[in-house]
Amino acid sequence: MVLYGRLVTSTTAESPSTQLRFDVRDPATGAVVGRYPVHTEVDVAAAVARAREAGTWWAALGFAERARRLDRWRAEVTRGRDDLARIMRQEMGKPLSDAKLEIAMALEHLKWAARNAERVLGPKSVHASLLTINQSCRVEYRPYGVVGVIGPWNYPVFTPLGSISFALAAGNAVVFKPSEYTPGVGAWLAEAFARAVPESPVVQVITGDGATGAALCRSGVGKIGFTGSTATGKRVMAACAETLTPVLMECGGKDALVVDADADLAAAADAALWGGMSNAGQTCLGVERIYVHTDVYDEFLGRLVDLAREVHAGRGAAKIGPITMPKQLDVIRRHLEDAVLRGARVLLGGPDAIEGQFVQPTILADVPEDAAAVVEETFGPTLTVARVADMDEAVARVNASVYGLGATVFARRDGRAIADRIESGGVSINAFVAHATIPTLPLGGVRESGFGRVHGPDGLREFAYAKSTTRQLFSSPLALTTFTRSARVDAVVDRLVSVLHGRSG
Numbered sequence: 001m002v003l004y005g006r007l008v009t010s011t012t013a014e015s016p017s018t019q020l021r022f023d024v025r026d027p028a029t030g031a032v033v034g035r036y037p038v039h040t041e042v043d044v045a046a047a048v049a050r051a052r053e054a055g056t057w058w059a060a061l062g063f064a065e066r067a068r069r070l071d072r073w074r075a076e077v078t079r080g081r082d083d084l085a086r087i088m089r090q091e092m093g094k095p096l097s098d099a100k101l102e103i104a105m106a107l108e109h110l111k112w113a114a115r116n117a118e119r120v121l122g123p124k125s126v127h128a129s130l131l132t133i134n135q136s137c138r139v140e141y142r143p144y145g146v147v148g149v150i151g152p153w154n155y156p157v158f159t160p161l162g163s164i165s166f167a168l169a170a171g172n173a174v175v176f177k178p179s180e181y182t183p184g185v186g187a188w189l190a191e192a193f194a195r196a197v198p199e200s201p202v203v204q205v206i207t208g209d210g211a212t213g214a215a216l217c218r219s220g221v222g223k224i225g226f227t228g229s230t231a232t233g234k235r236v237m238a239a240c241a242e243t244l245t246p247v248l249m250e251c252g253g254k255d256a257l258v259v260d261a262d263a264d265l266a267a268a269a270d271a272a273l274w275g276g277m278s279n280a281g282q283t284c285l286g287v288e289r290i291y292v293h294t295d296v297y298d299e300f301l302g303r304l305v306d307l308a309r310e311v312h313a314g315r316g317a318a319k320i321g322p323i324t325m326p327k328q329l330d331v332i333r334r335h336l337e338d339a340v341l342r343g344a345r346v347l348l349g350g351p352d353a354i355e356g357q358f359v360q361p362t363i364l365a366d367v368p369e370d371a372a373a374v375v376e377e378t379f380g381p382t383l384t385v386a387r388v389a390d391m392d393e394a395v396a397r398v399n400a401s402v403y404g405l406g407a408t409v410f411a412r413r414d415g416r417a418i419a420d421r422i423e424s425g426g427v428s429i430n431a432f433v434a435h436a437t438i439p440t441l442p443l444g445g446v447r448e449s450g451f452g453r454v455h456g457p458d459g460l461r462e463f464a465y466a467k468s469t470t471r472q473l474f475s476s477p478l479a480l481t482t483f484t485r486s487a488r489v490d491a492v493v494d495r496l497v498s499v500l501h502g503r504s505g
Contacts, residue, residue: 022209024183026090027322027357028315033090036183036207044215047175047204051146051221054200055173059143063118063169070114070168072196074107077189084157084188091182092153093321093357094279099157105437106158109455110165112439117169120457121464130500131493134476141464143171144222150213150236151186152227153179153324154282160186162443162454163225163248164203167463173202177216179228181324183207214239221245223463227284229377230403230448248452248462250444252377253284253405256398257432258418259300260391260411261293264430268410269303271432272383275408277311277361280320281381282328284449285406285433288378290385291394297387304385305347305363313358313381320381322357332359332380335373339384342368349382369397377403395421405449408432425449 024034039047058066077084085099094102121141128135147167151160156178164174178186186205193203206212210232217224217239223246226236230251240247257275259268275287292300313320323329336351349362362382367373373384388394391411395418398407404424408431409415415429425445426435435441442453452462478489 022180022207024091024181027093027324027326034184036187038208039206039212039215040208041215041218044175044206044212044219047206048146048148048216048219048221050201051173051175051204054202055143055145055171057200058168058173058202059145059171063122063171066169066171067114067117069197070110070165073193074110074114076192076196077103077110078107080188080192084185087184087188088156088182089321091184092156092324095319095321098279102155102158106161106165108437109158109162109439112456113165113169113460116457117460120460121170128470131478131480131496132476134472134474136471136473138469140467140469141170141461142467143167143464145172146221147172147174147223147225147463148216148219148221149174149176149225150216150228151176151178151182152284153181154279154284156182156185157189159227159250161189162250162459163227163463164189166454166459167223167225168202170460170463172222172463173204175204175206175216175219175221177206177208177213180207180209210235217245218242223248225452225454225462226250230450233450248444248454249450250284250452250454251405251448251450252403253286253445253449254288254375254377254401254403255285255406255408255424256289256291256401257287257408258391258394258398258410258422259290259292259296260394260409260414260418261295262412263293263296263300263410264412265296265300265303267430269300269307271408271410272304273307273311273361275432276383277308277320277381280313280323280359282324282379285436286379287383287408287432289374289398289401290383291388291397292385293391293394294387294389301347301365301385304383308348308361308363311361313360320358320361323359323380326357328379329354329357329359331376332378332382335371335376335378335380336362336364336382339364339367339371339373342371344368344371344373344384347385369400375401391418394418399423402448404446406433406435406445423447425453 020038021035023032026033081103088099123140126137149163190203190205225248227250233249233251344367345365347363349360353360353362364384367384407422407424407427409418409429419427428434440456442456442458444453
């Protein structure tokens with residue numbers, strides 16, 4: 001297989017059992033930019049078998065040696081970031097500057113995982129209770145062996161590396177199934193890893209569509225880390241349920257931005273624009289709904305629309321790229337047309353803003369709360385802005401969604417109090433999505449946005465299972481787990497229970 005002029009054979013599943021291939025097209029031009037094999041169930045099984053053997057070697061290296069190799073991988077990605085960003089642009093359309101920003105954030109998390117895995121996952125002594133004082137206790141976190149990662153196309157480096165980096169740091173081998181829209185990004189990352197760690201195929205890439213992903217779910221891996229739409233996530237869970245394979249689910253969102261009466265309106269408008277329009281709105285954590293206190297509604301709306309008029313979707317130096325998936329255009333069009341039919345005011349853009357694969361920034365006001373543009377994930381450069389009487393109403397509307405991935409609050413005085421009432425996996429105050437960029441903080445959602453966490457200590461523990469070990473230090477004077485236990489021992493235990501647990505306060 002040729003990837004942008006380079007022959008790739010060592011990091012993708014070898015000798016595919018079928019000659020079927022699929023084309024990858026630049027969404028901005030329609031030009032074919034790559035061709036990849038559709039790996040079958042047989043191919044996936046072979047890749048997992050190789051990964052299982054590689055994982056044994058990788059786990060035996062220990063935390064320090066794995067960290068050294070992960071640092072070498074990080075250096076490879078850093079040196080090749082221009083090439084990687086170019087592939088990202090060709091496959092999914094994002095501007096080069098945004099692609100390089102995504103790479104930079106991914107490198108931060110990779111570094112943190114490598115440097116902190118031993119502290120978080122290494123063996124630790126824990127205290128026994130009074131009744132088991134003769135036991136020495138230890139807990140440690142063991143790798144699953146092989147972790148399957150199913151990645152998205154919208155952030156094809158940052159998002160899957162949130163699982164891949166942490167799974168590797170925990171001691172697992174990884175079989176990575178990138179989106180069929182961005183397989184070249186996945187192949188490039190695996191090729192870079194192979195240069196840094198040539199000893200064994202610890203990271204492998206399989207390519208294909210949903211059937212390939214389903215085969216990975218059924219392949220016997222220790223865990224699946226999935227990022228994608230809620231609908232696809234449900235299918236992944238169903239496939240994993242057949243073998244009780246545990247899953248980490250990072251799914252869709254309908255994130256909101258809340259603006260209180262005392263907010264910095266210039267900063268809030270700037271954050272709302274970036275949060276809603278960057279990456280052409282194709283962001284799970286992107287802002288899709290805005291709720292603004294009535295006292296500042298008109299001023300905020302004016303600032304937002306003025307800023308948005310300077311941002312355009314297109315090729316070349318445009319700040320917004322194309323919509324990557326052609327079928328998503330139908331979703332965006334349906335949401336906009338439905339909102340307009342139901343009385344929404346179009347302040348910028350609108351249904352006519354869809355031009356081929358590009359959607360110009362669109363801002364709608366007075367959209368009914370039960371409209372598709374407010375309820376469903378749009379995944380395009382669109383914003384709905386609503387007036388609220390106070391922050392009680394804003395929080396109620398935010399929490400009415402079936403999703404709960406993230407949120408943003410702009411307020412000078414009550415930001416923390418507002419954020420504490422929002423039901424989501426994370427909230428950033430006076431900055432958009434800051435919690436996703438900080439390596440020490442977990443990232444994930446609630447309700448239909450999924451479960452489990454990437455990043456931070458929680459992210460490391462997602463890719464390891466807790467193992468408890470005890471060692472008896474001396475024979476207990478109160479032998480409890482034996483049929484020779486005497487009535488005297490029962491009486492002493494009963495008295496201890498009364499003393500230890502019978503009093504409140």
